[in-house]
Amino acid sequence: MSEQRAASRYAKSMLDLAQERGNLEQVKEDMDLFAKTLEQNRDLRLLLRNPIVKHDKKLSILRAIFGGKVSEVTEKFFTIITQHNRESALEWVAIEFQSQYEALRGIQVAQVTTATPLNAILRHEVTKLVREQTGHQSVTLSEKVDPELIGGFVLRVGDRQIDDSVRSRLNRLRNTLKETSHQSQL
Structure with a gap:
């Protein structure tokens, strides 16, 4: 089973359990913290992927980093993952959990890249454009x-x-000019 498929299943299970226990928002914050920590710490990502490091050692490191900072559900989840030797999937689980959470809540995520930071008016216009294109209100x-x-x-x-x-416009113009010059040479 691929890491991403396994991650999707683990994320779905965690989402369902958090909903059942009534602490979905806390688990979402836990997964956000976990994803951000992995994003900022290459060594932790490499450690979780390393097959040489024992699973109990990985669990103790996860507990040292996140103990007391995450909910009981999340701590137990880390334990289950390490017991099943699936620590390498944790990075994908965090990403997949966020994606499934957004789908559950009807949140549309959009990424906008600009040459300079957006001001409030442009941010509102881009958000409005996304709402119109997708039909999502959030x-x-x-x-x-x-x-x-x-x-x-x-x-x-x-x-x-x-x-x-x-x-992008300049690249299209350059390509058009190249095509035009090649055609005129024929």
Whole structure:
């Protein structure tokens, strides 16, 4: 079974259990903390993937890092994962949990990349555009700045992308000019 498929199943189980116990929001915060910690700590990611490190050692490290900071459900989840030798899937579980949580709550996540940070008016306009395109009323906007875009924006919603950046327009213009010059030489 692939890591991502296993992660999807573990995330679904954790989501269902958290709902059943009435602490879904706490477990969501736990998974956010876990994902952020993994994102910022390459050594921890490598440790969890390392087949040489014993499973009980990995569990003790997870307890040392997250003990008292996460809910009882999350701590027990870490124990179950390590007992089943699936620590390498934990990184994917955190990502998949967030995705399933957003789907459950009807939250549409969109990533917008701009050359400069968005101001409040532009942020509102982008959020409005995402609502119109997807029909979701609840939108979480992830913002990223890439000065190489020069201007405009790149908006990614799920597997769709709208690229209205100056860089993209310049590339299209360059390709059109190349094609035109090749055709005129014939």
